[in-house]
Amino acid sequence: MRVVIYTPKIYTYGAMLIGGILKEKGYKVHLSKNFDKTLFLKADVVIYSLYSTLHILDDNIKNSIKYLKNIKKKLKIYVAGCVSTYPEIILNEMDVDGVIIGEGELITPKILEGDNEGLAYKEGDEIVINYPKEKPELNHPIPLIPNDIGKQNIRGANVYIETHRGCLGNCTFCQVPKFFGKSIRSREIDDIIREVLEFKKRGAKRIAISGGTGSLYNFKKSVDKNKFLELLEKLSSILGKNNISVPDMRVDYVDEEILEGIKNYTIGWVFFGLESGSNKILRDMKKGTNREKNLNAIKLAKDCGVKVAGSFIVGYPTETEKDYLLTKDFIVDAELDDIFVSIAEPIPTTELAKLVVDTPKEENPIFIEYKNNMSLAEYRCFDLYLHAEMWKSNPRILTKQLVNIYLNDAKQQGEDIRKITNLLFKYKEYIKRY
Known part of the structure; x- marks a missing residue:
């Protein structure tokens, strides 16, 4: 499975950390701070790692999600990061498949495997929130560190x-x-x-x-x-x-x-x-x-x-x-x-x-x-x-x-x-x- 983790403008530590964990588990992971259509459309999953409430309102981010959804129907798009504490707002404001809630080390790999623990998503007009059951240990694989x-x-x-x-x-x-x-x-x-x-x-x-x-x-x-x-x-x-x-x-x-x-x-x-x-x-x-x-x-x-x-x-x-x-x-x-x-x-x-x-x-x-x-x-x-x-x-x-x-x-x-x-x-x- 090919995964792109997108962090607008800067590489956040959390995004690098999750990238390293997914890479160790065998996923093909790419970290990007710029929206690259070609790169994103090659992925099976795109994770928007957002670190500011303003990102929820950012038209460029919203439009990039719409673009990907229109071109590649089967592409899964998730939002993660500190904005995930209000999953209801994200799911009402952005057309994504789900919100990865809280600390993502344990739950992100599970979500990619089809487990809904730690995931918030829409079922029709209803919002379903599955809170994580445990907090992760902090010793972990080397993060996915970009060359620049x-x-x-x-x-x-x-x-x-x-x-x-x-x-x-x-x-x-x-x-x-x-x-x-x-x-x-x-x-x-x-x-x-x-x-x-x-x-x-x-x-x-x-x-x-x-x-x-x-x-x-x-x-x-x-x-x-x-x-x-x-x-x-x-x-x-x-x-x-x-x-x-x-x-x-x-x-x-x-x-x-x-x-x-x-x-x-x-x-x-x-x-x-x-x-x-x-x-x-x-x-x-x-x-x-x-x-x-x-x-x-x-x-x-x-x-x-x-x-x-x-x-x-x-x-x-x-x-x-x-x-x-x-x-x-x-x-x-x-x-x-x-x-x-x-x-x-x-x-x-x-x-x-x-x-x-x-x-x-x-x-x-x-x-x-x-x-x-x-x-x-x-x-x-x-x-x-x-x-x-x-x-x-x-x-x-x-x-x-x-x-x-x-x-x-x-x-x-x-x-x-x-x-x-x-x-x-x-x-x-x-x-x-x-």
Whole structure:
């Protein structure tokens, strides 16, 4: 059987992982980030591995499915990826044979063999959802690595590899605990090293390790610092410290030892999800932290010689002008080395998605008209970027080009999130079930 796994624009780790598993089982598998008619029509099965809710609305993706269905009637087309948490929406919006639900290592081969475990599909007007019965082990065959992986750039890395799954947090905007669970499942170090060596062999130069929160690797009843530091040291010996990053960390799971390890074995940056300078909004987001803890973690990292980037979310449905001004004040106190600003996105199955559909549009900052043809959320995103530039550890001159970059980013985020929000309102009855 010939299988094509399609990941729009980038090779995702999950798609490469499933490709490697299917290849080991004897399938002829091809991974593609571009829609190639000739390649796709030669397949028996095409799996659309989608990683953004926007993909459900993408006319190019929808039209490619229609094209394949019209030309090759017997071709099976499935959707997989993190969007699979709302199978009802996908099956109503896209003409596919089914949705592969959740973690696909165990169930994808079964589905290709005719087993419906882990598959959602339509029977007439009825939607049938068969949830997976178990979660997979994380040690697995080498992923299907494309020959041009070294040309890929995702936030500075060629690829994000997985060290563990699950998160102990309760953040209302995050899908990880719902998708992977709240218990931590970690891979063996030898298995990770074997994979990194193969990525290096195939041309990958810079690798980011991920799993939600890097230091939760091998977490049982507490953070296993020794295992985490051992992993960093071994990865650094393979690729060099300047080619390893640990992109995402929580302020409540770092200490001096962990930060020293990040300094010694990686590019020397931590990326904290700070989200807001308002304790009220942090409580609304269920971050489990507060302004003081965030500032203390930033200071500790700087004292250890580690650079600190912070991510912030604006336009949360409960965010007031006072909350936003507190975030601006926090940025002044923090003096971060870099900053990322996002408008609150209602990701499938999160508490935020439910809050958004329960919030009248006229009260949601993403729909409130503000100034300069921008919504309130867009304006805050743009304004916070400009404000942060003045208070970074090394401020940059606000050139016209830089201002336009931030302006365009804020407007694009706003346009995208309005599309997603309107989609969720269309299927409001499904959103409330999850």
